[in-house]
Amino acid sequence: MIPATFDYVRAGSIDEAVAALVEHGDEAKLLAGGHSLLPLMKLRLAAPEVIVDLGRVDExxxxxxxxxxxxxxxxxxxxxxxxxxxxxxxxxxxxxxxxxxxxxxxxxxxxxxxxxxxxxxxxxxxxxxxxxxxxxxxxxxxxxxxxxxxxxxxxxxxxxxxxxxxxxxxxxxKLVGDWGWRYEKFGRVAQAWAIVGSCALVKRSDGTIEDARIGLTHMGTTPLRATATEAALRGASTDAIADAADQAAEGTSPPSDLNATPAFRGHLARVLTRRALTAAAG
Known part of the structure; x- marks a missing residue:
């Protein structure tokens, strides 16, 4: 749990930070809060030769x-x-x-x-x-x-x-209009990374869903939008939520690891999206 040796640069401005990155190229990494970079360095999964600290850049x-x-x-x-x-x-x-x-x-x-x-x-x-x-x-x-x-x-x-x-x-x-939202996530233990998460935003108008946006956490190599569910909900009533949520995992490629199989992640995406949409729609 000891990182490899590295040089340290404390940037005093954005320009200084950029200059340090230009000088050192891919040998350098930026340090912000450190909660992502430092664990990787301690495990030797990352070994930058230069750390550029942004902690003093008040701007x-x-x-x-x-x-x-x-x-x-x-x-x-x-x-x-x-x-x-x-x-x-x-x-x-x-x-x-x-x-x-x-x-x-x-x-x-x-x-x-x-x-x-x-x-x-x-x-x-x-x-x-x-x-x-x-x-x-x-x-x-x-x-x-x-x-x-x-x-x-x-x-x-x-x-x-x-x-x-x-x-x-x-x-x-800015969320202008009658927006509701809810984030539902399922984790192995409290404060851990999400096994799956679903963030739903619903804009209501005259008893129907004018707009719906859903972001999925840990359902692929990148964060994703549940586009099929969003499309099914636009212009629909809240009665359509259950059927639309069943499409939440469409087009995703969830990973397999010690916590969940792809099939279980797909199930979680559907369940969590239904819960998030129901709460967001009021």
Whole structure:
């Protein structure tokens, strides 16, 4: 449980962090909260030669409202997200899901940018960002660019963020209208990674479901949308939830491990999606 030796760079700004990544290339890794990177290093599953610490980059912290969305600095902790009035008022589902991340220690140290950039399909926040149609802003040597959540997650622990890019902020839309939501996840023990999770957002209008968005956790190598269920619900009544939820696992390729077989994960996806939709639809 002792990591390999590495050099340490403490960045004082985003520009300094980018410069360090450019200088050291794929030998360098960014350190945010450390709850994803450090365990991998201790197990020798990752052995970066250079660690670039973002802990002193204050411009990466904070939450503000801008152009119809909520902008959250990448180094903002999970605990700060759950308690922020803007998040609670305009995107309450983000606060609710973030409360389920790890335990109090993890939430006080872990960061939203680190959790998203790690790209773990078993993590709670990537599937929520996908369901929200959120955006990640990154900065590299050529400036800043926006990456839609739909384009962000490429493969297992792989994202479209460049090796010389730093996540600057995470943007989520304000939920305008009669939205309800619920996140249901099943884990082996409390505070563990989700064996399967389902995050449902339902927009109601005149007694019907105007829009439905469902993000699935740990149902493939990347977070996924339950697109068949979403399509079946749009314009339908809440009576359609049970039948639509039965399609939640369509198009997925759930992994097999010590905790669950693919068939069991498919069953969980259907059950958890039905529960989440029922609660979200009120």
């Amino acid at each position: 990466l912290r904070g939450i503000c409202e801008a152009d119809g969305h909520i902008a959250i600095g990448a180094m903002t902790t999970h605990d700060a997200v759950t308690k922020d009035p803007l998040v609670q008022q305009h995107c309450g589902v983000l606060a609710d899901v973030t409360k389920t991340v790890g335990d109090a220690q993890v939430r006080h140290r872990g960061t939203i940018g680190g959790a998203i950039a790690h790209g773990d399909a078993a993590s709670d926040l990537p599937s929520l960002l996908l369901a929200l149609d959120g955006t990640v802003v990154v900065q590299g040597p050529d400036g800043r660019r926006n990456i839609r959540a739909a384009d962000l997650f490429v493969d297992y622990l792989e994202t479209s963020i460049g090796e010389d890019e730093v996540v600057v902020e995470v943007r989520v839309p």
